[in-house]
Amino acid sequence: MRSALKWWERPVRMMRRDYIGNFAPFMKSDLDQLARESRDRWHINCEWVMATPGCAPGLAYQTLFNSPKFEKFPQLGRFDMLREYLPHARRYGVHLLPYVNMHWYSYDFAAKHPGWEQLLEDGTPYGRKSPLYGGGTTLCVNSPWRDWAFELIREVMRTGVDGCFLDGPVLFPNCCYCDSCRALFTKESGRKKMPSFSDWSDPLWKRFLQFRAQSWANFMQGAQDAALSVNPDAAIFLNGGGFDSSAMLTARDPARMEKFQSFSGSEEFFHCGTAYKSPFDSLNLARFLSAGEKPAVVFTHHALSTWHYAPLPPAEMANALAQSVAGGANTWFAIFMEAMKSRAGEAFEAVSIGKFLQENEEYYTATQPAAETAVLLSNRTLYYYVTRHKALTHEVGAGKEMNLILESARKPTRADLAACRDTSARLLDHEHHGCFDALNFAHVPVRALWDNHLVPSKLKGVRTLVLPNAACLSDEQIAAIQKFVKAGGGLVATFESGAYDEWGDAAKRPEWLRFLGVEKVEGAFAPSRIEDYLTVKGSALPGFSDGYLMPRPINALKVKPAGDARPLAYFNNPVGLAYQLLKGISDWPAALLSKRGKGRVVYLASPLFESFELYHMADHKELARAAVQLAAGAAGLQVQTDAPGSLAVEVRAQKGRTLVHLINTSSDMKRPMEKIIPLHDVQLTVHARGIRRVRALRAKKRLRFTASRGSVTLRVPLIGDYEVLALE
């Protein structure tokens, strides 16, 4: 088993020492000591040394190693970063994956190579209109630059390193209209004029989006071929991005890309912004990335957002690393060496969890997701979802009461296709992230699925499938979902799930609607965040009593229930103004339960998770939990615990072993997290059969447990920031 896996298929802990544009400190270092420190103090087994600089004014065309074919970064003289460091890294079991900047080039370099730049529709280079990091431009994957880039990759590999990481290329929004792209697209589409960017009325616009994603994948295939031509075992990958609607703008498509890379990786850097920051972002991203066939890695800066020389609090850093591995991904961090001068202690403390990961590699090797709830994150929906309900574009007031003036004005609707797309993209981003987080706070472990994952092998072990407004689905996906439910699975579908085909065109699917328990969709309520409610009907919703009143999610559809669907709750008649009397309950159901074959469908006529992400209401989290529980049927929820919502639970499996990851984010209530408050005596009941032994790996203790009816119940005496229970 061990030997069958390549090194990068085993647990990998990566780091990069960041020197920005001054490599003198590295050149003057005792390289042997540096490599030893990589293993013994940073606890890593893979390091990114810079092959090309990532600094102003866009020096991606210079190398930090010796090559007769490329310009050398002058400061280094004959010093070769890769070849000098490689033997030392080898000595300490550290694999070298050099960083190759593939997206930030100076204007001078671009001027020497006409035809290589990414162009906007009017012919302006992207980097002239939007200078990269303040100055510099970017090149096109379809231009002759690709051959230059592939030769650079071969030269990097000829130094003897184990692979490389490509930082870019990036397909920037509003690009690319260069001559190479125009010729290729015309050849493919048969039309001379390319669609204007974001012209949703142009029938070729969606083809253009596919063309961009495929162009990027083609480039990556060439890059991988280049690396493998020098070293058949090379690992190569790039920065692939997460699961938000900007995927469409930047041509991201993880399923298309994974064929040509060794890892699926993406950044989850911390941002000290004004917006809400989920405590579980690294966990959620790790789940998304590790859904694919390739090992995943989450990139974490040990830096305070855009203040790169100030480090993150160790508690936040450690938590991010724990979340990465709990979600099935590998770890990566960057240390900004300037910060080490005054705050080295913090940095070593921040990554000390690596020692535990180093010593417990066995428990992170070849693991599989074992969460019984799966969430479909549909990339086709991220690309093509444009709601047909123009009412959703109504803007709601901020709902803030200041000086007795309540801002509730509705601005006039601008409901063209672009406005509908903006609204849809925003809604979807909140719905996706809110879905993970509502379930995190409800202690429902989840695994992520991509569009191509609605197949028996990926649905194995899944009891309940959640469609968080997975609007754009193919007929094949719809059939696969129905088959899954009829065979006994549970389904929770929200809002416009399946209302469009995989190209975003409205689908006539009366049979699918009835499957969800809906006879007809009559339209949408105007969005509202003031005095609008829904009321629970009957006692079928676990945890809610008949007549329970709770805030209505901001968006909602008016649907007529199918004859055999059981309404669980109804929307109240709209009020939309503060301090008004309620106007009674409407005939429009908010939640429906239907029996389908051996399974159950819970349909929510709202994007419930969007509202959870925006307003963090406990009622919405409880409603999400109730929906999953109801859909799961007699088996019930996979995990039950008395822990607070700040403890996320993830379950993964190995042969003969279930691993329960407990990530504790109980702290100062919000950023900055400086101290994690330990949890004591946490009761936990988890679905698991045939268990003989339970150990807490970090505490290095055996735990007593009782087993009954397919579950084990135990008490965890202490959970610091992170604990792993091995159920064997």
Ligand SMILES: [Zn+2]
């Ligand atoms: Zn181009």
